[in-house]
Structures are given as C-alpha cells and as structure tokens.
Amino acid sequence: xxxxxxxxxxxxxxxxxxxxxxxxxxxxxxxxxxxxxxxxxxxxxxxxxxxxxxxxxxxxxxxxxxxxxxxxxxxxxxxxxxxxxxxxxxxxxxxxxxxxxxxxxxxxxxxxxxxxxxxxxxxxxxxxxxxxxxxxxxxxxxxxxxxxxxx
Numbered sequence: 001x002x003x004x005x006x007x008x009x010x011x012x013x014x015x016x017x018x019x020x021x022x023x024x025x026x027x028x029x030x031x032x033x034x035x036x037x038x039x040x041x042x043x044x045x046x047x048x049x050x051x052x053x054x055x056x057x058x059x060x061x062x063x064x065x066x067x068x069x070x071x072x073x074x075x076x077x078x079x080x081x082x083x084x085x086x087x088x089x090x091x092x093x094x095x096x097x098x099x100x101x102x103x104x105x106x107x108x109x110x111x112x113x114x115x116x117x118x119x120x121x122x123x124x125x126x127x128x129x130x131x132x133x134x135x136x137x138x139x140x141x142x143x144x145x146x147x148x149x150x151x
Contacts, residue, residue: 018107025104114149
C-alpha cells in the first residue's frame with residue numbers, strides 16, 4: 001500500500017488542468033512528445049535535461065501522473081491556445097501563452113486567504129472601491145473575492 005494505505009504505491013495519479021498549468025508555469029519543460037507522438041524528442045532526454053537543471057522535484061511530480069491523461073490535457077490546452085510548442089536548443093518545449101498565464105493567475109487568486117489574527121489589534125480596515133454600474137459583473141466578482149478572502 002501507499003503512504004496513506006489507500007492506494008497501491010505504484011498507482012498513477014490523474015493530473016488536472018490546474019496542476020499541469022502550475023508545473024509549466026514553474027518552469028518545467030515538457031516535451032512536445034506528449035502533444036505529438038511523432039516528435040523526435042524522447043522522454044529520457046527530457047529527464048536527463050531536468051537532472052542537469054536541478055529540477056528533480058518536477059521529474060518526480062511528472063512520474064506520478066498517468067501519461068495518457070497528461071497527454072490528453074496537454075493536447076486540449078494546446079487546442080485552447082493556453083500552451084504553445086517552441087523549439088529551444090534542439091528540444092521541443094511547451095510554454096504558457098498569455099491566455100495560459102491568465103488562467104494560472106486566476107487559479108492563484110482562488111488560493112489567496114487572509115488569516116485572522118489571534119488577538120485583534122483594534123484597527124478597522126475599510127475597502128472602498130468605485131466600479132461603475134456598467135461594469136456590474138466585475139464589481140460583483142470583486143465583492144465576492146473580498147468576501148472569500150475573509151473565510
């Protein structure tokens with residue numbers, strides 16, 4: 001059994017879009033072999049490049065994923081123009097586009113929390129914003145975000 005006794009140790013995890021975008025945003029190089037099976041770059045070459053760059057943590061994270069599911073997610077992200085395949089140093093590398101970076105930032109916003117101090121410092125904080133009634137969606141989204149920060 002694995003660490004928690006729930007799954008066997010060799011069970012591959014199913015990656016989600018957020019995790020894949022985080023890995024790419026962290027600077028992980030992912031071969032276009034995942035997107036295009038006929039690509040000339042092998043996974044072994046990518047792993048050796050990772051080791052040279054000191055990115056063992058990303059290798060371990062990639063090794064825990066189900067490769068078929070990872071290929072599917074990368075293909076879908078490529079079709080949605082969230083990632084692009086670029087040729088660098090005779091390697092095909094997957095990089096985030098502006099659209100992909102925006103999605104990553106959106107995921108990061110969802111993780112932000114303001115922690116409540118144990119003892120109140122007796123100071124009130126007020127946030128005042130002036131967003132036009134014509135931009136009601138943005139105003140409501142901003143208000144929801146502020147409420148969520150406090151939970």
